[in-house]
Amino acid sequence: MTTDAVGRLDDVIASLRHRLEEAPMQLQQRDEWKAASSLxxxxxxxxxxxxxxVGALDDVIREAExxxxxxxxxxxxxxxxxxxxxxVKRERRAEDESLLEAAQKEFKVYAGxxxxxxxxxxxxxxYPPIAKLLLVGLLPAGFGFLRVREVLLPFSGRTWLVFQDRVNQIEDRFRKAHGVAVGxxxxGLLWFVVAFLRVDAQGQ
Structure with a gap:
């Protein structure tokens, strides 16, 4: 009986040792791992x-088990x-990719x-008959700017998992595009001034 109990004790110690040695870092930080290691x-x-x-051996084995x-x-x-x-990481990565794809598509629209x-x-x-609509030509750039703001809104304050370089590139492209839009x-305003001066000259 004692021999069997000793064998059980050695087995449970060996199994505990194996579990402790194979435990990942997250498990090693748990109280259960520390308690088992100390035991x-x-x-x-x-x-x-x-x-x-011999009298306490069974209790020790049960404690170890x-x-x-x-x-x-x-x-x-x-x-x-x-x-x-x-x-969660996979879902977040998929969401990040979706946002980046939407931004890339929007950039093409904005450029147009x-x-x-x-x-x-x-x-x-x-075409003089429609020259008075000249300022309407400025609307596409303004409309595009508003669309871009909406598309890039989720980018603000977002922590990116693995796409930070791509995010930086996209944001840089949009900054340059904003500069071109201002141009x-x-x-357009200069063309409007030209049109105004032309009308004024014709009136004289």
């Missing part, structure tokens, strides 16, 4: 005395938490609207 160290250090005390069960429960919790964290604001004022000026507006 194993104590049992190894006092093994001869523990084995000699209970500690092993607690460690297994903690390990399962850590694995579940890791799985949840991984799922800016180009329209460059092209429309001289077009209106070339389109200024050119």
């Amino acid at each position: 194993v160290e104590d049992l190894v250090a006092r093994r001869d005395d523990v084995v000699a005390d 209970a500690q092993r069960d607690l460690l297994d429960l903690a390990s399962a919790e850590v694995e579940e938490e890791a799985a949840v964290d991984e799922r 609207l800016i180009l329209a604001s460059f092209a429309l004022p001289p077009f209106f000026l070339a 389109a507006v200024v050119m």
Whole structure:
């Protein structure tokens, strides 16, 4: 009987040691791991005395087995938490990619609207009957600017997981596009001044 009990003790110590050595860092930070580690160290250090005390040997084995069960429960919790964290990361990455794709598509639209604001004022000026609509040519750039603000709103204060370089590139492209849009507006206003001077000259 004592031999069987000693074998059980050695088995549970060995199984605890294996679990402790294979435990990930997250589990090693748990109280269950620290308690199991302390128990194993104590049992190894006092093994001869523990084995000699036949009356208390079964209690020691049950304590070690209970500690092993607690460690297994903690390990399962850590694995579940890791799985949840991984799922959250995947969902967040997919959301980040969706935002970046939307921004890239919007940049193409914005570039087209800016180009329209460059092209429309001289077009209106070339046809006197519609020259009074010249300032309408500035609307595409303004409309595009408002659209961009809405698309980039989720970017503000957002912590990006792995796409920070792409985010920086996109934001830099939009900053440059804003500068070009301002240039389109200024050119449109200059065309308006030209149209005004032309009308004034014709009136004289």
